[in-house]
Amino acid sequence: EVQLVESGGGLVQPGGSLRLSCAASGFTFTDYWMSWVRQAPGKGLEWVANIKQDGSEKYYVDSVKGRFTISRDNAKNSLCLQMNSLRADDTAVYYCAREGSGGTTFFDYWGQGILVTVSS
Amino acid sequence: YELTQPPSVSVSPGQTASITCSGDKLGDKYVYWYQQKPGQSPVLVIYQDNKRPSGIPERFSGSNSGNTATLTISGTQAVDEADYYCQTWDSSTVVFGGGTKLTVL
Numbered sequence: 001e002v003q004l005v006e007s008g009g010g011l012v013q014p015g016g017s018l019r020l021s022c023a024a025s026g027f028t029f030t031d032y033w034m035s036w037v038r039q040a041p042g043k044g045l046e047w048v049a050n051i052k053q054d055g056s057e058k059y060y061v062d063s064v065k066g067r068f069t070i071s072r073d074n075a076k077n078s079l080c081l082q083m084n085s086l087r088a089d090d091t092a093v094y095y096c097a098r099e100g101s102g103g104t105t106f107f108d109y110w111g112q113g114i115l116v117t118v119s120s
Numbered sequence: 121y122e123l124t125q126p127p128s129v130s131v132s133p134g135q136t137a138s139i140t141c142s143g144d145k146l147g148d149k150y151v152y153w154y155q156q157k158p159g160q161s162p163v164l165v166i167y168q169d170n171k172r173p174s175g176i177p178e179r180f181s182g183s184n185s186g187n188t189a190t191l192t193i194s195g196t197q198a199v200d201e202a203d204y205y206c207q208t209w210d211s212s213t214v215v216f217g218g219g220t221k222l223t224v225l
Contacts, residue, residue, distance in 0.1 A: 035214070045154070045162065045205050047214035059212050095161060102168060105209045106152040110161040 002026040004096045004111035011117045016086050022079040022096030022111055029077040030054075033099040035107060036070060036081050038092035038116075046092075049081065050099065064090075086118045121210040123217035130223045137193040139220045141206030144187060151189040152207045153182060155200075156219075162205065166191060198224050 008020040020036070035050040049060045049070040058070050069082040079096055093113040100108035124142045131137040141151060153166040164173050166182035169189065179194045193200055201224045206217040 037214075044219040045156075045207075045216045047216065050214075061213070100164075100167060102150075104150050105214050106150075106164065106167055106207060107154075107162070108164050108167070108173065110163070112161055 002098065002109045004098065004109060006094065006096050006111045006114035009094065009114035009116045011119065012086055013120050014087060014118055016118070017082070017084045018086060018116060020081040020083065020094055020096075020114060020116070024077045024079065024096075024098070027098070029072075030074050032101075033105070034072060034079045035097045035099055035105070036079075037095045037097050037107065037110075038090075039095070039113075040089070040092045043092075047105075048094070050105065051079070083116070086116075088118050090116065091118045092116060121208075121213070121215050123206055123208060123215055125204075125206060125217040125220045127218070128221045128223065130225060131193075131196045133198060133224055134195055137196045137200070137222055137224075139191040139193075139204050139206075139222065141189040141191070141217050142187055143189075143208065143215075146187050146189055146208065147185045149184075149208045149210065151182065151184045153180075153191045154205045154207065155202045156205065157202045165204075193222075196222075196224055200224060 003025045005023045036048040051070045067085045071080045095113045096111040097107040098109040154162040156162040169184040170182040181192045
């Protein structure tokens, strides 16, 4: 059974940093691109970043470029999102998601999500 | 690139619900649909325009042509009440529609 479990969320002040982690199990982690997707309270879904199987390619939504860094540790089957210079509009539930196969990006499994609140 | 969905759709139990997703030449891209119930993570219900993942009921179907993709739920049930999001991929960027709240009443 595919499982994605996020951790590391919480309350942080504007300008602060936070590191999210996602523990993956139930599938061959090195076979898949992985993504982070977020959802602000009461709002829709927004893709944040993704990373290739070997970590050699990474892509980000414009609003987080230069502030967020996605990474993965294939030896530990884990995905991370380092978030710096956090702003109030980064407040959201962050989902770790496995990308499906087929040449275009979509998400076939999602974690339960972790809340990040940026507030003073 | 933008995807436009109606904010809300209402349907009576047992009837057919249609949720649209519009974008420029959307028919040239693959479209994906997700269902999200309150307090839960999204679930993929349609991939590559019209394919159903295992475990998704046959009443869910999809189509995509021209500038519009459509998610159709035949014989809608109360358990189908949820938010639905369309999604595509353009120039290395993932794009989601704004979401449609489906009410079954």
